[in-house]
Amino acid sequence: MKIVIAGCGGVGGTIAEQLVQEGHAVTVIERDNKVLQNVTSRIDAMGIQGNCTSIAVQDEAGVKNADLLIAVTNHDEVNMLTCLIARKIGRCQTIARVRSPQYFNEIGYIRDELGLSMAVNPEYAAAQEMARLIQIPSALEVDSFAKGHVNMIKVEIPEGSILDQMKIMDFRSKVGDDALVCIVEHDQEVYIPNGSSVFHAGDKISVTMPIYAMNAFLTKIGIKAKSIKRVMIAGGGKLGYYLAHILLDARIQVKIVERSEERCVELSDLLPKAMIIHGEATDKQLLLEEDVESMDSVVAATDQDEENLLMALYAHKVTDAKVITRINRLSIGEVIGDLSVGSVVTPMNITAGYIIRYVRSMQNSYGSNVETLYRLVDNKVEALEFIVGENAKVMKDTLANLNIRKDVMVCCISRHKKVIRPGGQDQIQAGDSVIVVTTRPGLNGIDEILD
Amino acid sequence: MNYQILRYILGLILIFEAVFLLLPGLVAAIYGEPCGWWFLATAAVVVLIGFALRIKKPTNMQFHGREGLVLVSMSWILISLISAVPMTISGVVPSYIDALFEMVSGFTTTGASALTSVEHLPHAINFWRCFSNWNGGMGVIVFIMMIIPKAASNANMYLMRAESPGPSFGKLVPKLKTTARTLYLMYIGLTLIQLILLLCGGLSFFESLCIAMATAGTGGFGIRDTGFSMYSSYVQIVVTVFMFLFGVNFKFYFLLIMRKIKEAFAIEEVFWYTILFAVASILIAIDIFPIAGTIGGSLKHASFQVATVMTTTGFATMDFNAWPIFSQVLLVLLMFVGACAGSTGGGMKVSRFIIYIKSALKEMATLLHPNSVKKIKMDGKIIDHETIRSANIYLIIYVMLMAVSIIIVSLDQFDLVTTVTSVIATFNNIGPGLGAVGPAGNFHSLSILSKLVLIFDMLTGRLEIFPIVILFVRDTWKK
Numbered sequence: 001m002k003i004v005i006a007g008c009g010g011v012g013g014t015i016a017e018q019l020v021q022e023g024h025a026v027t028v029i030e031r032d033n034k035v036l037q038n039v040t041s042r043i044d045a046m047g048i049q050g051n052c053t054s055i056a057v058q059d060e061a062g063v064k065n066a067d068l069l070i071a072v073t074n075h076d077e078v079n080m081l082t083c084l085i086a087r088k089i090g091r092c093q094t095i096a097r098v099r100s101p102q103y104f105n106e107i108g109y110i111r112d113e114l115g116l117s118m119a120v121n122p123e124y125a126a127a128q129e130m131a132r133l134i135q136i137p138s139a140l141e142v143d144s145f146a147k148g149h150v151n152m153i154k155v156e157i158p159e160g161s162i163l164d165q166m167k168i169m170d171f172r173s174k175v176g177d178d179a180l181v182c183i184v185e186h187d188q189e190v191y192i193p194n195g196s197s198v199f200h201a202g203d204k205i206s207v208t209m210p211i212y213a214m215n216a217f218l219t220k221i222g223i224k225a226k227s228i229k230r231v232m233i234a235g236g237g238k239l240g241y242y243l244a245h246i247l248l249d250a251r252i253q254v255k256i257v258e259r260s261e262e263r264c265v266e267l268s269d270l271l272p273k274a275m276i277i278h279g280e281a282t283d284k285q286l287l288l289e290e291d292v293e294s295m296d297s298v299v300a301a302t303d304q305d306e307e308n309l310l311m312a313l314y315a316h317k318v319t320d321a322k323v324i325t326r327i328n329r330l331s332i333g334e335v336i337g338d339l340s341v342g343s344v345v346t347p348m349n350i351t352a353g354y355i356i357r358y359v360r361s362m363q364n365s366y367g368s369n370v371e372t373l374y375r376l377v378d379n380k381v382e383a384l385e386f387i388v389g390e391n392a393k394v395m396k397d398t399l400a401n402l403n404i405r406k407d408v409m410v411c412c413i414s415r416h417k418k419v420i421r422p423g424g425q426d427q428i429q430a431g432d433s434v435i436v437v438t439t440r441p442g443l444n445g446i447d448e449i450l451d
Numbered sequence: 452m453n454y455q456i457l458r459y460i461l462g463l464i465l466i467f468e469a470v471f472l473l474l475p476g477l478v479a480a481i482y483g484e485p486c487g488w489w490f491l492a493t494a495a496v497v498v499l500i501g502f503a504l505r506i507k508k509p510t511n512m513q514f515h516g517r518e519g520l521v522l523v524s525m526s527w528i529l530i531s532l533i534s535a536v537p538m539t540i541s542g543v544v545p546s547y548i549d550a551l552f553e554m555v556s557g558f559t560t561t562g563a564s565a566l567t568s569v570e571h572l573p574h575a576i577n578f579w580r581c582f583s584n585w586n587g588g589m590g591v592i593v594f595i596m597m598i599i600p601k602a603a604s605n606a607n608m609y610l611m612r613a614e615s616p617g618p619s620f621g622k623l624v625p626k627l628k629t630t631a632r633t634l635y636l637m638y639i640g641l642t643l644i645q646l647i648l649l650l651c652g653g654l655s656f657f658e659s660l661c662i663a664m665a666t667a668g669t670g671g672f673g674i675r676d677t678g679f680s681m682y683s684s685y686v687q688i689v690v691t692v693f694m695f696l697f698g699v700n701f702k703f704y705f706l707l708i709m710r711k712i713k714e715a716f717a718i719e720e721v722f723w724y725t726i727l728f729a730v731a732s733i734l735i736a737i738d739i740f741p742i743a744g745t746i747g748g749s750l751k752h753a754s755f756q757v758a759t760v761m762t763t764t765g766f767a768t769m770d771f772n773a774w775p776i777f778s779q780v781l782l783v784l785l786m787f788v789g790a791c792a793g794s795t796g797g798g799m800k801v802s803r804f805i806i807y808i809k810s811a812l813k814e815m816a817t818l819l820h821p822n823s824v825k826k827i828k829m830d831g832k833i834i835d836h837e838t839i840r841s842a843n844i845y846l847i848i849y850v851m852l853m854a855v856s857i858i859i860v861s862l863d864q865f866d867l868v869t870t871v872t873s874v875i876a877t878f879n880n881i882g883p884g885l886g887a888v889g890p891a892g893n894f895h896s897l898s899i900l901s902k903l904v905l906i907f908d909m910l911t912g913r914l915e916i917f918p919i920v921i922l923f924v925r926d927t928w929k930k
Contacts (some may be wrong), residue, residue: 002625025624025625025626025629026625027625033833033835041516041608044607044608044625044626044627045625046622046624046625049832
């Protein structure tokens with residue numbers, strides 16, 4: 001597909017890179033020549049230097065014939081205007097990044113009036129993910145499917161768990177019917193388990209199951225469930241604000257530490273129920289004074305990766321709270337794998353995931369849309385949810401008789417709000433939402449799981 | 452330097468070279484010429500070496516600008532070395548150095564010949580010479596790139612940037628592979644049109660094909676000892692027009708095809724290229740009127756000669772050694788200018804000259820108004836400082852290398868004009884110079900040392916200096 005990306009800073013560059021990898025013809029528009037050169041020398045995309053709200057520039061970038069325009073500059077207004085112009089001069093679909101809470105609250109109206117196909121808000125998406133992590137604190141990652149009815153959670157197998165040294169064929173009889181292990185990370189290796197795989201303590205496993213079964217499952221494998229009542233958020237930027245908002249609605253106490261006094265005043269106006277602390281998040285005295293030790297969860301969500309890391313390491317040392325760290329630079333991800341910084345959330349990656357999901361749905365002609373897409377374990381694994389269309393080939397036979405690819409696993413079928421743990425006798429029906437996990441990224445439609 | 456990946460991709464390039472070698476083998480089969488077997492034998496050996504190099508997949512797939520530059524220059528050297536082998540072992544060109552000179556001259560689209568007579572060469576060899584012109588014109592690696600999938604993560608991009616001529620590299624479409632394909636499609640299309648027009652002029656298919664390929668690559672190899680003087684006026688005019696067309700930046704044609712007529716004609720480089728061509732043709736036509744006799748004749752010869760020199764093709768309808776000095780000087784100066792960037796022509800490129808002249812004007816404006824702020828623009832866009840700096844450095848190294856080459860060639864004791872123009876004509880990939888290496892002469896009488904120097908000059912000129920020069924920097928080869 002022909003895709004134009006306006007703005008190639010952090011998010012734009014990441015999206016461009018991943019879309020090029022998926023084989024699309026990408027053109028990027030960027031005002032700053034240095035940034036543009038940097039991106040176009042790194043990836044196989046064409047660069048146009050200029051202002052993306054200019055009709056001439058959009059024309060040069062080929063918006064007239066493009067299928068999709070993604071506006072991800074730093075300014076919400078520029079993004080919205082860019083999409084509006086693109087709609088007028090071309091027939092392309094448009095995606096805009098809209099971050100400011102004011103606009104985001106009115107996003108439904110904006111989307112309709114400007115003809116946006118989608119609005120993405122990296123900070124809000126990250127805040128939602130963090131909130132899910134706080135609600136299930138024992139999980140390292142929580143991804144939700146089927147409109148929130150099914151979760152895929154990643155947990156580390158604790159010492160002395162019944163899972164230690166267990167073969168996967170015994171899993172169903174010993175742990176229960178609801179849960180299904182989809183991905184195992186053992187040392188550096190990532191694989192989709194088969195009948196003979198064995199679990200070890202320290203492995204990280206990703207498990208899909210319906211929401212109601214979660215607590216029972218965690219208790220069974222030896223992870224203590226606890227509920228979180230007090231959360232400290234370092235950094236009161238957009239992400240901090242969105243997160244506090246979600247948590248306060250769930251009646252969780254929130255304390256925000258923010259450096260800028262001006263922003264503190266704003267926050268206290270916006271979030272009257274939260275406690276706003278003016279100070280440095282890396283100041284040990286301040287943290288102790290504010291009782292960091294008694295927090296159930298500490299979220300490091302400032303703009304600075306370094307500060308977040310320091311804060312997370314410190315919090316991990318002095319408390320046994322659930323620690324969540326925001327990391328902006330993707331390249332840091334590899335390095336911090338071994339550090340105790342708890343769960344890591346990268347807003348950019350979540351956004352890129354949303355957009356790629358959208359692109360794949362646009363591309364897919366089978367009528368089985370990609371409903372959800374999560375890119376896991378450094379993008380080595382993908383978890384996708386498809387809504388099965390009328391003509392899908394996968395409905396022909398039972399799962400046992402279908403010739404399903406070796407690197408694909410069907411993890412869950414959700415039918416009329418009922419969650420089915422798929423077995424060989426089950427058959428996929430039209431309208432089902434099917435969750436699959438694959439180590440071969442790039443599936444566009446449900447029928448591609450067949451060999 | 453990632454040696455593994457160099458080996459791996461070089462293997463692929465060798466396999467392609469083997470495929471190319473089959474083509475003259477085919478021509479030899481048609482004409483029943485024994486030298487064809489040697490082409491096939493060379494192809495067989497090359498393909499084996501190619502596959503041997505690719506047996507082990509590299510563990511390290513890192514590919515950066517450095518590897519791109521080295522790989523491009525190494526492929527060009529290797530391809531030339533191999534292409535010359537069947538010419539020598541078949542006994543057609545007894546001296547390997549002469550054969551190498553001929554093939555480097557072919558692939559770099561220089562068209563300078565070290566052979567005394569080409570009319571009696573086997574068809575296969577003549578085809579091979581002209582094919583090398585055609586292949587080298589748009590680029591050997593660009594050709595390979597449009598066929599293969601990505602060689603390594605970013606390899607293709609760095610390779611294409613290193614091979615394509617001009618001060619900066621611009622894509623036509625977002626994807627590199629599509630860009631390469633679009634370029635070659637336009638190239639093949641134009642070549643076919645010329646081929647058909649030549650056939651209409653009554654030439655044989657083989658001769659038309661050779662001329663079309665040599666024109667398209669702006670190479671300049673001919674298959675007649677008398678050059679173009681014996682062809683009809685129709686053929687001469689067709690070739691003039693097509694030489695001019697192949698010297699135009701291919702972006703121009705792309706924009707025309709996309710129906711962006713206004714943008715196409717707004718390319719400054721194409722504008723100045725046309726003006727330069729027209730003015731020089733008229734001036735020379737006036738100058739040679741006494742020799743040519745008629746207005747039409749002098750215009751025809753003048754425009755042919757200006758086109759051949761500006762686009763660095765190097766055909767000749769007349770021996771311009773006999774022309775007035777004014778015309779000779781004008782032609783030598785045009786040799787430096789060259790064709791447009793992004794065309795198949797060589798030389799310094801019109802766009803670099805535009806940058807030089809604009810920088811000079813800006814410098815003068817700064818002397819008069821020290822506090823004025825002014826950016827150099829081309830096609831309505833600011834040229835960034837990096838491009839200007841790299842164009843300036845290009846000029847400096849260009850002059851230095853040329854000076855050193857002239858000093859070495861001067862050891863051969865030819866006259867000044869021959870010595871200087873032999874270097875100018877090879878470095879700028881034109882072909883014939885003046886004096887003993889003029890259109891009526893050839894490079895046969897030069898010493899081996901001079902031929903080696905000129906081989907180096909041709910490669911350096913075609914690849915625009917930097918890829919070849921960095922081969923001599925020690926830092927390049929560090930692990």
